Amino acid sequence: xxxxxxxxxxxxxxxxxxxxxxxxxxxxxxxxxxxxxxxxxxxxxxxxxxxxxxxxxxxxxxxxxxxxxxxxxxxxxxxxxxxxxxxxxxxxxxxxxxxxxxxxxxxxxxxxxxxxxxxxxxxxxxxxxxxxxxxxxxxxxxxxxxxxxxxxxxxxxxxxxxxxxxxxxxxxxxxxxxxxxxxxxxxxxxxxxxxxx
Amino acid sequence: xxxxxxxxxxxxxxxxxxxxxxxxxxxxxxxxxxxxxxxxxxxxxxxxxxxxxxxxxxxxxxxxxxxxxxxxxxxxxxxxxxxxxxxxxxxxxxxxxxxxxxxxxxxxxxxxxxxxxxxxxxxxxxxxxxxxxxxxxxxxxxxxxxxxxxxxxxxxxxxxxxxxxxxxxxxxxxxxxxxxxxxxxxxxxxxxxxxxx
Amino acid sequence: xxxxxxxxxxxxxxxxxxxxxxxxxxxxxxxxxxxxxxxxxxxxxxxxxxxxxxxxxxxxxxxxxxxxxxxxxxxxxxxxxxxxxxxxxxxxxxxxxxxxxxxxxxxxxxxxxxxxxxxxxxxxxxxxxxxxxxxxxxxxxxxxxxxxxxxxxxxxxxxxxxxxxxxxxxxxxxxxxxxxxxxxxxxxxxxxxxxxx
Numbered sequence: 038x039x040x041x042x043x044x045x046x047x048x049x050x051x052x053x054x055x056x057x058x059x060x061x062x063x064x065x066x067x068x069x070x071x072x073x074x075x076x077x078x079x080x081x082x083x084x085x086x087x088x089x090x091x092x093x094x095x096x097x098x099x100x101x102x103x104x105x106x107x108x109x110x111x112x113x114x115x116x117x118x119x120x121x122x123x124x125x126x127x128x129x130x131x132x133x134x135x136x137x138x139x140x141x142x143x144x145x146x147x148x149x150x151x152x153x154x155x156x157x158x159x160x161x162x163x164x165x166x167x168x169x170x171x172x173x174x175x176x177x178x179x180x181x182x183x184x185x186x187x188x189x190x191x192x193x194x195x196x197x198x199x200x201x202x203x204x205x206x207x208x209x210x211x212x213x214x215x216x217x218x219x220x221x222x223x224x225x226x227x228x229x230x231x232x233x234x
Numbered sequence: 235x236x237x238x239x240x241x242x243x244x245x246x247x248x249x250x251x252x253x254x255x256x257x258x259x260x261x262x263x264x265x266x267x268x269x270x271x272x273x274x275x276x277x278x279x280x281x282x283x284x285x286x287x288x289x290x291x292x293x294x295x296x297x298x299x300x301x302x303x304x305x306x307x308x309x310x311x312x313x314x315x316x317x318x319x320x321x322x323x324x325x326x327x328x329x330x331x332x333x334x335x336x337x338x339x340x341x342x343x344x345x346x347x348x349x350x351x352x353x354x355x356x357x358x359x360x361x362x363x364x365x366x367x368x369x370x371x372x373x374x375x376x377x378x379x380x381x382x383x384x385x386x387x388x389x390x391x392x393x394x395x396x397x398x399x400x401x402x403x404x405x406x407x408x409x410x411x412x413x414x415x416x417x418x419x420x421x422x423x424x425x426x427x428x429x430x431x
Numbered sequence: 432x433x434x435x436x437x438x439x440x441x442x443x444x445x446x447x448x449x450x451x452x453x454x455x456x457x458x459x460x461x462x463x464x465x466x467x468x469x470x471x472x473x474x475x476x477x478x479x480x481x482x483x484x485x486x487x488x489x490x491x492x493x494x495x496x497x498x499x500x501x502x503x504x505x506x507x508x509x510x511x512x513x514x515x516x517x518x519x520x521x522x523x524x525x526x527x528x529x530x531x532x533x534x535x536x537x538x539x540x541x542x543x544x545x546x547x548x549x550x551x552x553x554x555x556x557x558x559x560x561x562x563x564x565x566x567x568x569x570x571x572x573x574x575x576x577x578x579x580x581x582x583x584x585x586x587x588x589x590x591x592x593x594x595x596x597x598x599x600x601x602x603x604x605x606x607x608x609x610x611x612x613x614x615x616x617x618x619x620x621x622x623x624x625x626x627x628x
Binding site for chain 1: 480481482502522524527528541542544547548574575577579580581592593595597598599600601609611613614615623624625626
C-alpha cells in the first residue's frame with residue numbers, strides 16, 4: 038500500500054481544519070468556577086481508586102446539580118464530565134471505570150445498570166463540517182436496562198426499557214425496548230424475556 | 235423513534251427489579267477483613283501506575299491466597315478483584331490496565347499472556363430473572379494462549395491451549411484449543427500453526 | 432465442551448514458550464536512565480487525572496525527544512510508552528485515557544484527533560514463533576483523520592488522510608485515505624465527504 042501521504046493532495050480543510058474549530062457557541066451549563074470545583078471533587082472522590090460509600094458520591098453529584106434517585110450505587114474510578122447534565126432514577130448502578138462523557142444530557146432510568154468499563158459518550162463531531170463541529174446530543178437509557186461491561190453507547194442514542202446491551206457491544210443507533218443487542222456494530226439478536234412473576 | 239418511555243408500560247420487575255437483588259447467598263471466599271486488606275494492597279501496589287517489580291506483586295497475590303507459578307510478570311494498573319480465586323501457571327504475563335473481575339475462579343495456564351487493557355470478566359447477571367441474579371462462573375484459559383490487547387473474555391468462558399484471542403475481540407463462548415479468533419462477537423478465523431522446531 | 436486441558440497434549444513450545452522470549456535485540460531507542468526519568472514524568476503529569484495545560488505536557492514530550500507541532504492538545508490520563516518514538520503534527524488532539532504504546536514509531540498528521548479511550552498499539556507478537564517474538568512496526572495516521580473514542584489501531588497500521596475510524600472500531604489492517612470505517616473487524620462503510628468550502 039502506498040503511504041497515506043502519497044495518496045491525496047490535501048490542504049487544511051480538505052476534510053477539516055481544527056483551527057476553525059470553536060465551541061464558543063456551546064452552553065457548558067455551568068460557570069467556570071463550578072467546572073473547576075467539580076474537577077476537584079471528581080479528582081478526589083470519583084476518578085480515584087479509593088472505595089467510598091455511594092452515598093458520599095451521590096451527595097456530591099446532587100450538590101453539582103445532578104438529579105439522582107434513591108438507592109443508587111456508584112463505584113470507584115468513575116468519570117462523569119458534567120454532573121449537572123446527569124439524571125439517574127432509583128436503584129441505578131454505575132460500575133468501576135465507567136466513563137460518562139455528559140456533554141449532552143444523560144438520563145438513566147430506574148433499575149438500570151451500567152457495568153464496568155462501559156462508556157456513555159455524548160460527545161462527537163460532525164465529520165462533514167470543515168470546522169469539526171462539536172455534536173452533543175443526549176443519551177437516554179430507559180428503565181430496567183443493562184449496559185454491560187466495556188460496552189460503548191454513542192452520542193444521541195436512546196436505549197429502550199429493559200434492553201440489554203451485552204458486554205463489549207458498540208451502539209451508535211437507537212435500540213428499542215425489551216431486546217438483547219450484541220456485536221460491533223450492535224444488532225438486535227432476540228427479545229428479552231419478561232418476567233411472569 | 236418514539237422515546238423509550240413511550241414504548242412500554244412497565245412496572246418494577248417487568249424485566250427486573252434491583253431492590254430484589256441479593257448476593258447474600260454468594261460465598262465471597264474470604265472474611266470481610268481480608269477483602270478490606272486486599273483493597274488496601276491493591277490500591278497501593280496493583281491499581282496504581284507506579285512501576286514495581288513483579289516479584290513484589292506476586293508476593294502479595296500469594297499472601298492473599300492466589301496460586302502463582304514462577305517467572306510471572308504483572309505490570310502496573312492491574313485490577314484483580316479477588317486474588318484467592320486466581321491461579322496462574324509459570325511464565326504468565328499480565329499487562330497494564332488488565333481487569334480481572336474474579337468473582338468466580340480464574341485460571342491461566344503456563345506461558346499464557348493477557349495483554350494491555352484486556353478484561354477477564356467472571357461476573358454477569360441472569361437477565362431472565364427478576365432479581366437480576368449474580369452469575370459468576372469460572373474463566374479458564376489454557377497454556378500458551380494469548381488474550382491480546384483490549385480483548386474481552388466473559389463469564390464462564392474456557393479458552394483452549396495455544397489459542398489466540400486477537401486484539402479487541404469479544405469472547406462470550408468457549409473457544410477450542412489451537413485457533414485464532416477475531417471480532418465481536420469473536421469467531422474462529424483459522425487454526426494457529428504449531429511450531430515444528 | 433471438554434476442558435481445554437483435555438483437548439491437546441502440549442509441551443512448552445508446542446505453540447510458544449515464554450522462557451525463550453527475548454527482547455535483547457530490540458533497540459529501545461533511549462538509555463535506561465532516560466526511560467526511568469520518562470516514567471517519572473509520565474507518572475506525574477501524563478497518566479494522572481490532574482488537568483494540566485497542554486503546553487506543559489508538550490514541553491515534556493519535546494524534552495524526551497518527541498517531534499510535536501503547534502497547537503497540540505493533550506488531555507489527562509494519557510499513556511505514552513516512548514515519547515522519542517512519537518511525531519505529532521500541528522493541531523493534533525489527544526483525548527483522555529488514550530493509550531499510545533509506541534514501541535514502534537507513531538506519527539499523527541496535522542489536524543488529526545485521537546479521542547477518549549482510543550488505543551494505538553504498536554506492539555504485538557509473532558504467534559507463529561516459538562519465542563513469541565516481539566513485533567513493533569510503526570503506526571502512521573495521516574492528516575485530518577479521526578480515531579474516535581475507544582477505537583483500537585494495531586501494530587503496523589497506516590490510516591490515510593481524512594479517514595474516520597468510528598468509535599469502538601478495531602483496525603488491524605491499513606485503511607486508505609478519505610473513508611469511514613466501522614466495526615470489529617473494521618470495514619470501510621463509505622467515503623468521507625470532502626468540504627467544498
